[in-house]
Amino acid sequence: MTDVRPFVKTSASTANLMAGVIAALLPAFGIGIWHYGIRAAILVGISVATAVACELVFCLIAGRKITIPDYSAAVTGFILGLMLPPSVPYYFPAIGAAVAILIVKMPFGGIGRNWLNPAAAGKLVLLIAFRTQMDNYSIGSFTSLTPITLAMNGNSVNLQDMLTGSTAGCIGTGSAIAILFAALFLIVTGAAGIVIPFFAIFSFVIVIILFGGSGWDPAWLFVQTVGGSMLFIAFICAQDYTTSPVTIGGRILYGIGFGALTAVLRLTVSVENAALYALLAMNLTSRYLDAHTMPKAFGTVQHERQVRDIESRRRANAASEKRREEIRRKQEEEAARRLQTEEASSASEEVNTRENNLSSDTTVLNVQQIRELQKKYEESK
Amino acid sequence: MAGQTFYGGIRPYSGKDLSKYRPIRTVLPKEPLLVYPLLQSMGDPAVPVVEPGEHILTGQLIARAESELSANLHSSVSGTVYAIEEHAVVGGERQKSILVQNDGRFDEIQYPSSRRYSSMSADEIIRAVWEAGVVGMGGAGLPTHIKYNIEKRNRIDYCIANCVECEPYLTSDYRRMLETPAKLINGLRILLHIFPRARGIIALDEEKADLYRLFRKMLKDDTRIYVKKLQSKFPLGSERQLIYALTGRTLNAMMLPRDIGCIVNNVDTLVAVNQAVMVYEPLITRLITVTGDAIVHPQNFRVRIGMSYNELIERAGGFRQRPALLLDGGTMTGTKITDTNVPITKLSSAVVALRKDRVSDRRETACTRCARCVLVCPNHLVPVQLHKDVAAGNVDAFIAHNGLECSDCGCCSYSCPSRIGLSLAISDMRKKILTEQPEKAGDYLRRYIRR
């Protein structure tokens, strides 16, 4: 196979995109450590280490190519760690990460094949297994409920604390600033888009306005959007390459569905983890959305404007006799004028020079040399 | 009029600075033997009209287009016909070729004195183009007379001069327009003479701002030719994308530009038309950019068709070091050259020699469904899905997912972070369907047969 066109490639690779995700989330991680202490760092560390180790072991046992260097396992572990409450025991992240990698990701064929977001599914399993511990967000000085629970119970919430993340909550999902930074970073580096989060937040806000019971009070909407890891999941988890649709139409529907479902679940089933459930539910739809939103190929649907354009030109052609006469006269005038310029220009020397003139060869041609070469060639034949 | 661009596309490293400022240098073949493959266009090979041993002159017809879809072939040197036999061509195959022994004198045939196109009829012009053996030099190599020879000439609204040259590393069009702009303009005028109701558009990209100003100045008084500047992006030079960016009309792979009232020609073709019509000159020279970081003196050459790539590279100073990648054409759509002892044909456009081959030793990893390929596909396809269909060998799904609409631009392979050779797999499958299961391909064959 000689033909491997194209012979240039972007410098982006899976590994550096994944590394970009980790880099983008470092501020969120830092804020988590700042507020919740070294314990948060250890939890995330255990999560990452378990995820990587599990992937390695799975690859070795299953005889697959080792996929550690693409950082995807590390990203899964990292995101799972950031989504855990800081007060859970140290074996929680290990269980979650092991589930994420060994049950959700690898058996389906590894990166790119899993149906569910591994980190989110890992957390789901922990939620089911250890309900009370996973709902306990108090650590150190943060003993109250999470802002979203407070708000839903009708208490007032300090918005500034939600910006900086100085609230009870998961390790990395509390600070709106850190998450928006991560989102911006991913968008600027081209690692993730804006389509899914935009439509997710859009539809989420609309449903909350309609059915949330507080109208469109900005503070209330802000708490709803940032709280309960909604912002984090919309910008980070929902953009997971593998579990989101690839077509633009699919992404829009996915975003809308995710936002609306989160809002509905938040108002009915679960306050704190609505976004997580909604995400996992939407994950299951993404292959279906893909299959049903295949874009129309370029040009297979003729533009309305185009048809109009061509038609109008045809009509102009068949314009009324008088008008046509007029047009013809004008055209003739124009043609006469044009002929002058054209004649002038086509008489110019440049147009009439031949391309195969000899004079401009910079290397003087030696006939003798050619003869010799010819002789040599014939002898060699 | 539409926006200045199209959906998707990429901006690969252009590398044009290497040779952009080098004037075109004419070189004549020094080697004793020139090779003319009989098939230098899309369609059928030409039929030789000379015998071995016959003495021929520069510009003399040596092979004639017998079928409709074929182009005349002329000798680019004077000398004797040495043999008619198989010879290696670019791409590694061997093709029936006429071998001519160069006598180094370059005696020319008697050219008639130049003529005025305004007094010629459309058919005469098309005849002149046919005689000169002009083919489309933008890539596909469709004999140009076929493009012009259509029944309803009144239905053509736009004649587009494709001066975009979006392919990385190529600068010969740029130099040609800079050095002989009048030829291009005159070529376009000849085209407008054939299509009386059309407007001419000279399509340039942002990078060629100097040319834009130049053409604007030259065409100040012209009421029929417009100069347009478009966003530079690959593959802007592709017919469908160019027409869309200029006129807002869309074209699918089943249609020909003429169906929506457009004719697209690239710079080289228009200049060749000008030469053919004005001075009876057949297509025997070609502008070639020899460039890349492994070449000692990257530059633009005007060369005779039939010269070998070997000699051309030698004229550019040879290699700085052994190139890891030697290409015929640019880095996006070129092909690898394995043997440099192959002739330059009407379709050659560049030789690019690079020190590093960054792609062949790529390691393919699993697709992460990142959708980058979907975002860049200018034809609104879903390459990742098509790749899956190819892997599954599912022809029907491939067609249902519009695989036949692919224009083989390579954007998807370029932008895949997992380094998957998407476009290659897709175009292989497409070609297989077109050749082996034409009944499934239906109208898509039109582009290949062009009747």
Ligand code: SF4
């Ligand atoms: S660009 Fe490559 S990795 Fe991304 S979806 Fe397309 S094929 Fe998969």
Ligand code: SF4
């Ligand atoms: S090669 Fe085909 S599938 Fe790939 S981007 Fe180009 S048109 Fe789309």
